[in-house]
Amino acid sequence: MSALSAAALDFSAQPKGARARPLRARLDFSALRHNAARAREWAGGAKFWAVIKANAYGHGQFEAAQALSGLCDGYALLESENAIALRAHGVRAPILLLEGFFCPEEIPALVQHDLTPVIHNAAQLEMLASASASARPAAVYVKLNSGMNRLGFAPENCGAARRRLAELGIREITLMTHFAEADTDLGVAAAMDITRRVAARDFSGLPQSLANSAALIRYPETRGGTRDWARPGILLYGGSPFGVAPSATAEDLRLRPVMTLESRLIATQTLRPGDRLGYGGTFCARRESKVGIVACGYADGYPRHAPTGTPIAVAGVRTQTLGRVSMDMLACDITDIPEAREGAPVTLWGKGEGGQIAADAVAARAGTVSYTLFCAVAPRVPRVIERF
Ligand SMILES: *Cc1c(COP(=O)(O)O)cnc(C)c1O
Numbered sequence: 001m002s003a004l005s006a007a008a009l010d011f012s013a014q015p016k017g018a019r020a021r022p023l024r025a026r027l028d029f030s031a032l033r034h035n036a037a038r039a040r041e042w043a044g045g046a047k048f049w050a051v052i053k054a055n056a057y058g059h060g061q062f063e064a065a066q067a068l069s070g071l072c073d074g075y076a077l078l079e080s081e082n083a084i085a086l087r088a089h090g091v092r093a094p095i096l097l098l099e100g101f102f103c104p105e106e107i108p109a110l111v112q113h114d115l116t117p118v119i120h121n122a123a124q125l126e127m128l129a130s131a132s133a134s135a136r137p138a139a140v141y142v143k144l145n146s147g148m149n150r151l152g153f154a155p156e157n158c159g160a161a162r163r164r165l166a167e168l169g170i171r172e173i174t175l176m177t178h179f180a181e182a183d184t185d186l187g188v189a190a191a192m193d194i195t196r197r198v199a200a201r202d203f204s205g206l207p208q209s210l211a212n213s214a215a216l217i218r219y220p221e222t223r224g225g226t227r228d229w230a231r232p233g234i235l236l237y238g239g240s241p242f243g244v245a246p247s248a249t250a251e252d253l254r255l256r257p258v259m260t261l262e263s264r265l266i267a268t269q270t271l272r273p274g275d276r277l278g279y280g281g282t283f284c285a286r287r288e289s290k291v292g293i294v295a296c297g298y299a300d301g302y303p304r305h306a307p308t309g310t311p312i313a314v315a316g317v318r319t320q321t322l323g324r325v326s327m328d329m330l331a332c333d334i335t336d337i338p339e340a341r342e343g344a345p346v347t348l349w350g351k352g353e354g355g356q357i358a359a360d361a362v363a364a365r366a367g368t369v370s371y372t373l374f375c376a377v378a379p380r381v382p383r384v385i386e387r388f
Pocket residue numbers: 051053098178211212213214231232233234235241
């Protein structure tokens with residue numbers, strides 16, 4: 001017989017009380033509010049959904065929703081279970097389900113909890129048709145495929161979708177699209193041409209929801225007027241949708257980091273010329289070097305593919321990682337930082353005692369975007385709300 005109790009098998013359970021390992025994700029929700037105010041400026045008179053999918057990009061959906069209360073016009077996320085949990089936490093604002101429903105059984109709960117689904121394909125229309133007339137949502141979004149080729153009706157099929165919804169008694173309709181290239185030099189021109197054509201032909205007089213963070217910042221023509229809704233996500237968390245592109249960093253955009261991933265040095269090493277460091281010995285010292293060992297590894301969510309040279313800050317000084325990231329640790333160069341002894345504070349990203357490092361800069365070195373860093377912070381990392 002196993003001696004393990006059911007509780008011991010609950011993999012989501014986290015130990016209670018103080019944690020001695022120094023790694024923390026500190027959350028500054030006043031920065032989230034600051035960034036929401038920036039979104040409001042970019043939105044002009046338009047409304048905006050705060051996108052809080054994926055547990056608010058790893059920041060905690062309940063805390064994020066509460067911090068943004070009154071500062072956004074509604075919340076957008078994926079799963080109806082999470083939306084219903086927000087309702088149970090007292091959220092009254094509109095909620096948009098970005099992929100709509102996945103099966104007809106979900107529809108009654110959407111109506112009961114006043115959730116607005118995105119309808120992106122014919123199968124969802126038929127699920128709506130199968131629901132009884134009194135059990136259909138009053139409002140839906142219709143998603144147009146304007147070139148992303150992921151979800152949405154083809155431009156030529158949007159009119160039929162709109163008419164089908166009218167037959168089903170659903171009249172509060174918003175035309176939605178999602179831009180594939182708003183964060184690149186390709187921009188939104190081609191997608192906007194398609195959207196304008198479909199809007200004029202099939203959705204005349206109805207509100208629209210077009211802009212993600214990149215479009216909202218760079219293409220004011222996508223935000224619309226007072227009846228329209230933008231959908232910013234990453235900018236709320238202080239990441240730039242443009243990464244570290246010249247003059248479009250989070251700092252340039254006057255966005256503040258919400259999450260700070262911070263730790264401490266738990267050991268130091270001295271390398272002689274020719275000594276190698278870490279798994280695979282991918283870093284080899286050319287001079288006598290001092291190395292700091294940081295309590296943070298890929299099992300914490302730090303990207304394993306971050307190469308030697310990824311920015312990190314120790315004791316207030318910006319430096320770089322060295323060698324391969326291991327499961328529980330990574331190494332950094334402290335040769336020229338005399339204050340960097342065991343116990344010295346380290347900032348992996350964000351703004352902390354260890355210094356300031358843009359998540360976008362870490363992401364760029366690791367060949368990814370700050371979205372993935374925030375979403376990947378592992379459950380074993382304690383989240384500490386520093387400011388609400
Ligand atoms: C995730 C998402 C957004 C937010 O995108 P950001 O780039 O984070 O601003 C907006 N719209 C849809 C449909 C999304 O899935």
